[in-house]
Amino acid sequence: DYPEFLRRVKEERVDLEYKKYLALKAFEFVTEYDALIAKTLKRRFQLDTERLFLSLKKGPPLRYGENPHQKGWVYINQDEKGTFLRTIKKLWGKELSYNNILDAYSAWKLLLELNSPACVIVKHNNPCGVAEGKTILEAYEKALEGDPVSAFGGIVALSEEVNPELAFELNNIFLEIVMAPSFPDEVLSILKKKKNRRLLIIPLKKGRGKLEFRWVDGDFLVEEEDSAILDRETLRIVSGELTEKLLKELVFAYKVVKHVRSNAIVVAKDKGTLGIGAGQMNRVQAVKIALENAGKKAEGAVLASDGFFPFTDSIELAHQYGIKAIIQPGGSVRDEEVINKARELNITMVLTGIRHFRH
Template identity: 50%
Template sequence: MKKRALLSVSDKSNLVPLAEGLDRLGYELISTGGTLKTLKEAGLPAKAVSEITHFDEILDGRVKTLHPFIHAGLLARRDEESHIQQLEERNIAPIDVVVVNLYPFKETIAKPEVTEEDAIENIDIGGPTMLRSAAKNFRDVTVVVDPDDYEAVLEQLGNDSSIAFRKQLAAKVFRHTANYDAMIANYFVEITDEQDPETFTQTFEKVQSLRYGENPHQQAAFYKEGHVKGASIANAKQLHGKELSYNNIQDANAALEIVLEFDEQPAAVAVKHMNPCGVGIGETIAAAFEKAYQADPVSIFGGIVALNREVDEATANQLKDIFLEIVIAPSFSDKALEILTVKKNIRLLETPMEINEADTQKVVSVLGGLLVQGRDNGTVTADDLKVVTDRAPSEAELKELLFAWKVVKHVKSNAIVVAKADQTLGVGAGQMNRVGAAAIAFEQAGEKADGAVLASDAFFPMPDTVENAAKAGIKAIIQPGGSKRDQDSIDECNKHGIAMVLTGMRHFKH
């Protein structure tokens, strides 16, 4: 009996060369819809599926391959005599090769004006069913979902393909259909506004294998969401430099998240080990970077810099004199690229600076599970602040307080940020107590802390941080409030003429 191959693809890349190869190997070709048309136009002797099933396509193509003549041909075990007997009794021929890729659901829902009707009509039913049937029966059926595998498949079929090869293809199919189903499931979670569904399914596509993880003995890879929009390291275009490492990606993401807090003015952020070591805003991007650099010219060495405006010649000349791992920006001028690409190892990444409003979840792995929460998109304005001290902050201090608050949100807890004139002066990150975090920030700021403002990511359980702030010369403080002993800190502020405002919102970052 002549071997049979079923081809039904949405992505018709290299379809004709594959079909020509199958024809040369003696396979009878059966197909559907647009795939059949493409094969016939290429002069290939393909049959319509309806000629096999004796059942025409109905319901606008919703039902065409969902038929026992197709699925019995896919699922019958060739080593099971009763299966073969049942096929013969019903005049059903086995199908030996299945080449299917699915309706473009991912591309459809990525369209800005996609309608629910369009999305639903691009949910493939027959394709995944055929793929799963063929993959289940990989011992007898070769199933192909990826055009990149066509050449290898023809080579294997020409040499009597091995079970091991067919098993690899089947594994790829099950990953592919799982990915497809996960995208559909997540789409329905979104359109039904489901909160904390009973199962949590995410799917990602591989970007690259990494040399190693946080340390050389750890294996790692980088994956991205199926349809990334807006600002994202996964969405970034690398213009120069060697491949990103695991730690590069972590740090670059931290820098990007911080710089996205500042859209109204040019802003620059320098990051080391996922904490900001310097943040500045200015009239120009060069002025903003100069402030970020001067905030901590020691820690920026070997760091990551994110900028929210195009890197121009002036900024590039500043960047080139420092050892930096990565520079992230929405764009680079031709002159800036000419200057920076002289440095062999610096990585230049270009990404949009628009926040993806649909990116609402943060997922963290724990042993045996996942923690899922909404992203910390909380913001405050001057109108949200509650003045609790005798002295209210001046207009200039209020501006500095809001700047410091945006930065402290992205510092590992316990976190303290000292700032003045649109520039961080000291950052105390990840300490086991708030006094210790403040001590680091004051030490780093030095004499510049005199007249500066302070932001704390969470409330003061005792007045000791305020006492030390007064000694350093801090003039205004922003903090969430909410401690049983808030009044002790307020009294300490009043004692030293420090203005304090409460946000009513904390920014723990673990």
């Protein structure tokens, strides 16, 4: 503002409207500084008060909001230095859209929970293909195979540097965004052939646990992010036997289902998703969708549920498709019926005690 201010003073153009602008900006700076002092003392003294201060600054422009008729903006939190939007770097492509940011963030959060090499494909804020592999190419191919139809126009997040072989595979499908920790020059020359695709460099480390906010007509719901981790010692094996290999398969599926809109079901095998049922109003419908998407591949696979099973119908349906193990939080008044049905059908069942609803 100083060059503009000096120019106006020199030209005697410091009118009332400009004074209003400067006054408002001055009060914003003072307010932000006072809030910073309060937040620093709160953190230093480890005291909890009834007020929460946010310092937000308008960031890069968005073409529009969730839909073209809606305006959209990004506001950057000045109190957090290592956020997703502050640490990503766009190497190629158009500006990120509102939906791009939501989907990219969703893919990144899930990717950080997986063992590398790993790949996450997201569409409409839900994972549609997720896999771990021996190589990053294998992880991508397994993730894509999980739902190649939904992957079209989606976002791919990769845990390792993109190599030329993978780059050529990525060019075989339309993708909005490809995200990875690095892109060598030879890979960029391949991927840049798709002019409408964005290429993002992403960090593979997340900052400290954060709060999550939901706007409710001018007010906010605030909660801790869902960072619960499964503990082998607290798992309850209520049906069948649990081998170490089977446990790893179940843990993988449970990591994925945590990031799917509720009611959520994930069918997986060999650390790759085969079918995902997302956002259904009843659980058995989510089970049907996931199993139908998996088809015959569901034979010998595992199934993860973000919430408990209220009835035995989902267990019976899983058995029809050959599911060998189920992981779920438990907690239903009909848990005993559900467990007995799993025992009757020789399905291994593990209760976690941790629900993963996502709305």
